[in-house]
Amino acid sequence: MKAKRILVTGGTGSFGKKVVASLLQEGVEEVRILSRDEGKQDLMRGRMADPRLKFHIGDVRDRDSVERVARGVDAIFHAAALKQVPSCEFFPIEAVRTNVLGSENVVRAAMNHKVKSVVCLSTDKAVAPVNAMGMSKALMEKVARAAARELGQDADTTIACVRYGNVLYSRGSVVPLFIDQIKRGKPITVTEPTMTRFLMPLEDSVALVKFAIEHANQGDLFVHKAKASTIADLVEAVKQIFDVPDHPVDVIGWRHGEKLYETLASAQELLDSEDMGDYYRLRLDDRDLNYASFFSEGDEDRAEREEFNSHNCDRLDVEGTKQLLLSLPEVREEVEAWQAR
Numbered sequence: 027m028k029a030k031r032i033l034v035t036g037g038t039g040s041f042g043k044k045v046v047a048s049l050l051q052e053g054v055e056e057v058r059i060l061s062r063d064e065g066k067q068d069l070m071r072g073r074m075a076d077p078r079l080k081f082h083i084g085d086v087r088d089r090d091s092v093e094r095v096a097r098g099v100d101a102i103f104h105a106a107a108l109k110q111v112p113s114c115e116f117f118p119i120e121a122v123r124t125n126v127l128g129s130e131n132v133v134r135a136a137m138n139h140k141v142k143s144v145v146c147l148s149t150d151k152a153v154a155p156v157n158a159m160g161m162s163k164a165l166m167e168k169v170a171r172a173a174a175r176e177l178g179q180d181a182d183t184t185i186a187c188v189r190y191g192n193v194l195y196s197r198g199s200v201v202p203l204f205i206d207q208i209k210r211g212k213p214i215t216v217t218e219p220t221m222t223r224f225l226m227p228l229e230d231s232v233a234l235v236k237f238a239i240e241h242a243n244q245g246d247l248f249v250h251k252a253k254a255s256t257i258a259d260l261v262e263a264v265k266q267i268f269d270v271p272d273h274p275v276d277v278i279g280w281r282h283g284e285k286l287y288e289t290l291a292s293a294q295e296l297l298d299s300e301d302m303g304d305y306y307r308l309r310l311d312d313r314d315l316n317y318a319s320f321f322s323e324g325d326e327d328r329a330e331r332e333e334f335n336s337h338n339c340d341r342l343d344v345e346g347t348k349q350l351l352l353s354l355p356e357v358r359e360e361v362e363a364w365q366a367r
């Protein structure tokens with residue numbers, strides 16, 4: 027990454043902040059951030075205080091602002107998104123505007139300015155999606171990969187996507203909620219104890235994106251072979267960490283747009299994939315519009331592959347989940363404060 031100019035859309039979010047700090051530490055020449063909220067930019071400018079960091083106010087929905095900021099950059103991490111399931115569910119057209127049309131703007135600007143690499147951040151909720159957030163992210167992947175197909179392997183710009191699962195301890199997610207419920211003496215609310223989720227520390231998502239930048243061929247989509255746990259084990263792990271074995275638990279039932287388990291790679295995608303150790307490379311299907319899909323070139327072995335999901339992956343038990351939680355400084359701080367109360 028040395029001596030490069032990198033653009034991070036949505037750079038003031040939790041992923042953005044983490045990736046920006048790591049890029050600056052690696053010695054990149056310039057990091058540009060494109061985001062909407064001047065307050066968040068100002069906070070980050072003050073906290074990071076690094077002259078290589080350049081803040082651009084704008085919105086991926088607005089092609090002009092994306093075109094301006096993409097000029098002269100070598101790589102783009104496209105993280106700007108509407109990512110909350112409920113808000114996308116109630117305002118789906120807003121998800122289309124940001125996640126689909128905004129991504130098209132980013133990809134087109136990258137092509138226009140011959141940016142070498144673009145990585146678009148997606149989610150496991152984009153595979154066989156059941157909610158508007160996942161659907162819009164699935165379409166983002168399609169938009170990015172259609173542009174990749176159009177460019178072909180020898181183009182100036184390489185476009186890739188990554189998918190990751192639930193980021194542990196991210197704002198508004200279940201782990202900080204459970205901890206807050208313990209601290210306030212309220213019952214822990216569990217939707218469905220047998221539900222599973224891939225659990226990823228934020229560092230792993232940064233590593234995944236960097237892996238994609240380094241290894242992408244045109245149109246590749248990378249997933250991390252993340253581990254998963256059941257919500258029941260997650261609750262038990264949190265209770266053990268905070269040493270509250272008798273804390274009450276309420277089972278409240280499923281929320282809108284939820285799945286029992288999440289899928290990081292479908293069976294069809296895994297048919298044309300490469301096992302790269304900690305990661306899968308899911309290759310672009312670059313057949314053109316006129317391929318004989320229904321007559322002679324269908325996927326005969328499609329039924330033989332199993333998808334990679336949070337039920338059939340390497341599952342963490344309570345002890346494993348505890349170790350993963352305690353690897354996060356934020357959780358350790360919470361536990362120390364709890365013990366010192």
Ligand SMILES: O=c1ccn([C@@H]2O[C@H](COP(=O)(O)OP(=O)(O)O[C@H]3O[C@H](CO)[C@H](O)[C@H](O)[C@H]3O)[C@@H](O)[C@H]2O)c(=O)[nH]1
Binds near residue numbers: 192198203281
């Ligand atoms: O009170 C709660 C809340 C959630 N859960 C369960 O905990 C798991 C994780 O829930 P989160 O809310 O942390 O995560 P989601 O899988 O629902 O997805 C979250 O992470 C996504 C990004 O990965 C989006 O940001 C999304 O809006 C956000 O809800 C789910 O199985 C959910 O059913 C509970 O048991 N009790």
